[in-house]
Amino acid sequence: MRLHRLELRAFLAFPAREVVDFDALNEAGLFLLTGRTGAGKTAILDAICFALYGQVPGTRGIRRLRSDHAELDEPTEVVLELTVRGRRLRVTRRPEQERRALRGGGRTLAKAEVRLEAVDPDGSVALLANRHEEVGQELQDALGMTRDQFCQVVLLPQGGFQRFLHAPTKEREPLLRELFDVARFGDLERWLDGRRVDAVRAAEQAVRAIRDVVSAAAHVVATAPEGTLAAPPLDAERDPAAAEGWLSEQAVVAEAQATTATEALAQSVAAREAAEQAHATARDLHERQAQARAAAEALAAWEARADAREAARVRRDAARAAAPAQALVAAWEDRTARAAAAAQEARDALAAARAADVPLPALDDLATVAPALGALADRLRTDAGGASALLPIEEQVESERLAVDALRRRADALARERTADEERLRTARAAVADLEARDRDAQAAGDRLDALRETAGTAEVRARDAARRDALEEQVRTAQLDHTDARERAVAAREAHQTLLRQHLDGMAAVLAARLRDGEPCAVCGATEHPVPAHDHASVDADAVEAAARHADELTAVRDRRAEELATIRADLAAATGAAGAAPLPELRAAAETAAQAVAEATATAAQAGAVAEQLGERRTAVAALEERIRAAALEHAALTADADARGAALETDLARVRAARAGAPSLTARVASLTQAATTADEAASAVAAAVRATGEAQDAQDAAADAAGAAGFDDLPALRAALLSTAELAELDARIETYDTGLVERRAASGRPELVAALAQPPAAVEASAAAWRGAKAAEGEALALREAAVSRRGQLRGLAQRLTAAIEHSRPLLEQRALLTDLAELATGRGAANRLNMSLSVYVLAARLEEVAAAATDRLLEMTDGRYALEHADDTAKGRSLGGLDLVVIDHWNGTTRSPSTLSGGETFMASLALALGLADVVAAQTGGVRLETLFVDEGFGSLDDEGTLDGVLEALDALREGGRTVGVVSHVGELRQRIPTQLRVERGRNGSRIRAATTLPA
Structure with a gap:
């Protein structure tokens, strides 16, 4: 992977457009990215990471990518051109950001944008993707690295690798997991541990099943009569064979108990049947005796109703006599x-x-x-x-009255309409007068509009000049404070330099004085007498004096820049004051607003001239129409009033005749x-x-x-x-009552004379309660025997079933227990637990240890070069102590004395060189492990200030210079002054009040 060109716009510390030409830097091979602390050096690295992954490095914690100094119309954008696997690509990204709205003049939130293009050798460009997911996948496939891997192997964070060098295993492991994909080994660990958990759970369930069967059998045995069945042995749960033998014995005993209980139940059933028969006989006699007594009582009660039967007969006979x-x-x-x-x-x-x-x-x-x-x-x-x-006359009178009333209502309506029209006429005439005045105002506003606009323009310009004047006054005050501070610091630094210089010279004189001997010539003046030799002073070396001189020069340069800035701002202030005058800004802004308001009002008034003229014509036409309507209404009102009065007089005569007839x-x-x-x-x-x-x-x-x-x-x-009269139904009802009485009397006399009832009364009272008590006793004894027999049979069946279940559970548990033992050993071996894993290393950590061993070997090649063959890094897999996991330790081999040391014993400069070598080695291993992408552009971030002598720095620079072999480019990110003298090709980041700028520079080596 080689970088060619980086373009930034309104990104982090850079408010404007900045371009980094990496092709020019690639020709040098080694360049320095320098600048004051906080100037924005790391922002360049952030921009590279953002272009490739859409995010800045996670350790920075940056949320807002837009520069606070950027103009609103300047979009935040990063464009990166690079070559990956022989293919030149251009990535353009814009984060989510505010921009000026297209309508309304406000602000709106623009979504994030991305474009990935292929750049052919002939300069033609082809779009590959413009969706975030597609671009991310394309770049991931091309680079073969995640964002975290890229930040570790391309943007080498020196401080992070120093911490990695000194970190214990538990802190070193997370970084290695991010860099090397060992997820499948971790998945295997978790899969084996999951299988172990499942096997343990299955084995526990099988053992629990055996315990459940033994417990259930013990519960069944406990329900037997005391002393008839034996309790389970104490080791029945731990010894399945003993439990199985005990359960078989109890099943045999339960079988004999069930046979005995069945015989006892048969005897109880026979006794209950005999008692039941005796009770049935006594109950039958008792019922016949009760029936005989009830029949005698019923006959006596029926015979008592004879008088009522006679009264019904007399009433029936009277009704039959009255019926004709x-x-x-x-x-x-x-x-x-x-x-x-x-x-x-x-x-x-x-x-x-x-x-x-x-x-x-x-x-x-x-x-x-x-x-x-x-x-x-x-x-x-x-x-x-x-x-x-008289009806026709009344009808005519009514219609005529209605007609007269209608005439009068029409006349009244005309009078009201005329009054309303007269009011409308007055209003219309007033509106005409108002419109005529507005027409005159509109003409006058148009005449003075140009003069008002000129006045408003002048007031607005003065207000803007006054605002700039006030801002420059504040800048002058700030610049004066900065200049005073810079001047005082420069004077203090110069005085400190003079003090150190005097102390250095005094120290040199004291050294010479210490060498003087009486009679021997002085090495400086040649005198043989030394009356007043210089006293011993605190020694100050030349490096300290030189450093103080450089510091004083730097602060003097800062003072001069501050003076130049102050003079520039004062000149700008003088120009702004000349344009705006001395009037206060609020006063000028108020005057500008007043002038603008006058222009707006005059413009609005002049724009109404055409509409006012059109309305004036319409109003004048309306006035003429109203005047004509009022004249016509007056004539019609007079005619209607005369007609109504004549017809009303004739109507009164007809009304008098009709009223008399009504x-x-x-x-x-x-x-x-x-x-x-x-x-x-x-x-x-x-x-x-x-x-x-x-x-x-x-x-x-x-x-x-x-x-x-x-x-x-x-x-x-x-x-x-x-x-005496009765209805047919009443007469029939009386006949039925008489017949019912007669029939009932015959039936009751027959019932009381039944032979079996007479015979039952002759016997002694039946002993029903005694026979019932005997029958209940026999029935209870039968129930007890039945319960004992059912309990014995149930115990026999339960113990038989439990014996079969116990045998099946024991057979089922054997392979599960064997599998539990096997998977437990495998899981403990893979996760680093257990005695079989002597290194206490999990499988994934074991793989990481192999990767770390490769990194240590690659780092040693460069560390030996930096330290003149003294130090080497080596992976150590010492067994961890206690319950902790091991396997990711590093040690330092000192070839000069043959000792093995901990990285924490290295000095600051040695630690820097070791961590740099470790970072470079890690970059090589990760690049090879992620697909063999050649990393032709690397950045080394900070740490050079810990190199305490020129020789050490030379060794490190030689190692970095060796990386250029084969066309590789190395960028060193540092603000150390010595490096600016040693690395001629530089990319400088200069910080200002309104943000930072990037400037390429080339210096000659000192």
């Missing part, structure tokens, strides 16, 4: 009821006539009332005829109907009175005939005859 006169009595009752009904109808008819205000005659004699009512009806019909003759009725029609109804009511009352007179005579004739029949039948009067 029953028809006459019924006729009399019918005529009497009809006469009462006719009289009531006559009274109702007379009451209805009174309610209708019919003038009735005197009612002293009903026989004379009927003719008087007929004459009254004739007179009422004559009056109705006279009123009917006689108080609401209308002549109602008067005619009232007279006609009164005549009809008088006729109906006359008919009802005549019918009542006739019905009363017929009722009297029927009463006389019924009285004659009662005397002939031997009754004292008509009421006595009516009391």
